[in-house]
Amino acid sequence: MSAYPVMLDGENLRALVVGGGQVAARKARGLLDAGATVRLVAPEVDAELDHATDARLSVTRRAYAAEDIGDAMLVFAATSSRDVNARVAADARARGRLVHIADVAAEGDFTSPASHRAGDLVIAVSAGGVPSIAGRVRDRLARHYGARYGDAVAELAHLRTRLLGAGSRDQWARIADAVIDDGFCDAVERGELSARLAPWR
Numbered sequence: 001m002s003a004y005p006v007m008l009d010g011e012n013l014r015a016l017v018v019g020g021g022q023v024a025a026r027k028a029r030g031l032l033d034a035g036a037t038v039r040l041v042a043p044e045v046d047a048e049l050d051h052a053t054d055a056r057l058s059v060t061r062r063a064y065a066a067e068d069i070g071d072a073m074l075v076f077a078a079t080s081s082r083d084v085n086a087r088v089a090a091d092a093r094a095r096g097r098l099v100h101i102a103d104v105a106a107e108g109d110f111t112s113p114a115s116h117r118a119g120d121l122v123i124a125v126s127a128g129g130v131p132s133i134a135g136r137v138r139d140r141l142a143r144h145y146g147a148r149y150g151d152a153v154a155e156l157a158h159l160r161t162r163l164l165g166a167g168s169r170d171q172w173a174r175i176a177d178a179v180i181d182d183g184f185c186d187a188v189e190r191g192e193l194s195a196r197l198a199p200w201r
Contacts, residue, residue: 003111003126010034014071018064018088019078020045023102027076030112032056041068042079066091074110078102105129114138119150120157152188156180159197175200 013036017028020042031038032054040049041060049059060068064084069075075097077088085101089108092099101108106129113124114134123141127133156179163172179187179196187193 005113005124005126007122007124008034010036013037013073015039015074015076016041016068016070016072017076017078018042018068018084019076019080019102020049020061021078021080022046024076024078025049027078027100027102027112028057030115031074033117036074039068039070039072041065064088069095069097072097075099076102077108116142116145117150118142118146119154121145121149121153148188148191152193155193155197159200171200 010031010033013031013034015031015036015038017024017031017038017040019027020040024040024042025046025048028038028040028049035056037056039058039060041062041064043061043063045059045061049057052059064079064087066087069091072092075088075092077085077092077099079085079088079102082103085103089099089101093109098109100110100112105111111126111129113126114131114137115125116123116138123138123145125134125138125141127137159175160172163169163175175197179193184193187196
């Protein structure tokens, strides 16, 4: 499979998830974690979703209908029925929407990589259609790139936003060259990043 990786701004996404089982729940939770607005349609819903209180999630308990595609930008066909998933995919494509097909990922327009979040640091892993491999690699990376990296990203992002907002693009470029260098990861892991940033505070 030839894949084109891209990061979407979750807060601008409207997504439809068709299905109410564990796979659908996992897709919905990942979308919500990214800030997306999610509509879920299924006759029966996993307990995790049934008790969800997120205002960005709406659940409709009935069978899927073509009009459910609505304004969804991304569509996830995640039922246990091959026929329903195929119908969701056809309806989504007829409306020019991107669709993920849970049971036959290769027939969809995109896949959902195994992802790890540490604040605004997001690491996504795809492994040629073998999700269990992607999950193993993701878990290994997650053990290494944890909260300290999330904190580092937040600290640098705040500094960058402040400097660019003040029109100091050249100063930010100098800081980035000096700090985000070959020793950046070592500095984060030793807890030395703040000290390296001290001259520019």
